[in-house]
Amino acid sequence: MLRAVRERDAYANLVLPSLLREQRLAGRDAAFATELAYGASRSLGLLDAVIADCAGRPVEEIDGPLLDVLRLGVYQLLRTRVGAHAAVDTSVDLVRSESGTGKAGFVNAVLRRAAERTTEEWVDKLAPRDPLGHLAFEYAHPVWIAQAFADALGARAGELRDLLAADDERPVVHLVARPGEITAEELALVTGGEEGRWSPYAVYLEGGDPGKLEPVRDGMAAVQDEGSQLVALALTRAPLLGPDTGRWLDLCAGPGGKTALLGALAGIDGYHVDAVEPAEHRAELVRKATRDMPVTVHVTDGRDSGLTPGYDRILVDAPCTGLGALRRRPEARWRRTPADVRDLTVLQRELLTAAYDLLRPGGVVVYSTCSPHLSETVAVVSDTVRRTAAEQLDTRTLIPDVPDLGDGPAAQLWPHRHGTDAMFVAALRKPE
Incomplete structure (x- = not known):
């Protein structure tokens, strides 16, 4: 998925579901693949700064396929509970199988350096010193977007950390119950979800593929924030x-x-x-x-x-x-x-x-x-x-x-x- 996004400007949320079906991933495997793919995409700025520091060169000078693997590896090291050995070894094996031993050694060296610091330590080392830039780096947002959020918050700009943190998390799936077809209460019972807080037609789902749900297939419900x-x-x-x-x-x-x-x-x-x-x-x-x-x-x-x-x-x-x-x-x-x-x-x-x-x-x-x-x-x-x-x-x-x-x-x-x-x-x- 990362390659599709990098090489042809594909949309992650359109590419990944078809890949999961094609590879027949379900349950915990699909959830883990989604976390890696979406998480690495969201965290790109932070990941690339760490990779550049560990590689001693700008990420633009690293071959694209290697960069994809490095991003997945560093994401696992810094933002998941995957063990460091597992994150490094699987990344190295992936590169070795596609590109040979030499490039695998480069990936191994970069990831081992990345594993020497915690996320907090990397943020302290690499983040800009100004408060806004620091927050933007920590929560993987371009500075101009963080500034736009602060401007829109106005007098409550003190909430910026909470906003960036919420924006950096995996969101809950929201369904809409079609009025006249099914109620939110009925949709929640059928799907195992929870009725929404604000819209009388909203239902929250913790995960899974909503396209496989019978009410969605039958047009009685749809995915909608x-x-x-x-x-x-x-x-x-x-x-x-x-x-x-x-x-x-x-x-x-x-x-x-x-x-x-x-x-x-x-x-x-x-x-x-x-x-x-x-x-x-x-x-x-x-x-x-x-x-x-x-x-x-x-x-x-x-x-x-x-x-x-x-x-x-x-x-x-x-x-x-x-x-x-x-x-x-x-x-x-x-x-x-x-x-x-x-x-x-x-x-x-x-x-x-x-x-x-x-x-x-x-x-x-x-x-x-x-x-x-x-x-x-x-x-x-x-x-x-x-x-x-x-x-x-x-x-x-x-x-x-x-x-x-x-x-x-x-x-x-x-x-x-x-x-x-x-x-x-x-x-x-x-x-x-």
Whole structure:
């Protein structure tokens, strides 16, 4: 999996499940393979700093296949309970079988040096001296992302250590029970999971392959972070001016998770959802996710959709850096750059403006991102409010019984506070 990510920019969370099935790994073996693969991907910055120090050269000068093995070996030494001898010996054997004795000797030497210090000792030796840089190194985050998190926490930036630690842990699997098909209580009983804390449709699973669960195979449930469920529910709860005529729109629908929850809820009330997705392959994912629901998929650009205005409720779950979902996308933190933020904020503003234009007077648009970066969240919403005179609602009231959502009027979820991805949610109503 590490090779697929390194060589062809593959997505770890898409590659690994198919590899586990292909190799017929299950139970503890699958769990251990997942921990090694995802853990090494998340910890890349820390691992590479240790490898470079032990090898006496930058990691860019180490052959890629050897680097993959070194990362797996150092991860086991520093971040698992695997014995040092086992971690070194299996790594050396792997290299010897593929590349010969010479390169195996190099890997052996590097890993033995890495094993001479504990994780804490390596952090003390290699981490930057400034507090933010030290925390970012310790919890394997690029400094610019740690700074963005601190900025978004604002007056509660003292929680940064807890946030980075939560972001560096293996997350619990969240399921969503399809409204009208199965309740969360029933889904928890069938799967052996636990009912969620915040969403009435959420169930937590400790591990395993959710794709093998019967309710998931039958379309009665799906994998969806509880924070994403709360975003969709906020749209349905937002107070309109005038009656809800049942015209709902998801302007950034792919791959279809939030669209499916909206579609299920719309079906109960006899409403209809239009879903916009510009890429055909992602539009097909939306169609599959919303099969037998009152959802129409439009393959078009949300900035110029050609749809007829007059929608009651519109969701803009905008493309973003994904900084709030790094724990579920282990390699993403090392791929993103500050330049991505600049490119995406232009798109985000255009999408929110297009959605606002499609609203009827008295209708509501909910803007969300799976990123807490202030440029992608507060700045985009503030700019739209300034240009359109939209009324910004207190979004926290649309996510009831969930504490610590921020100072308002927008709401911010956090992994360390809520156990969800760091979803940002804002609601704007068009004046009559």
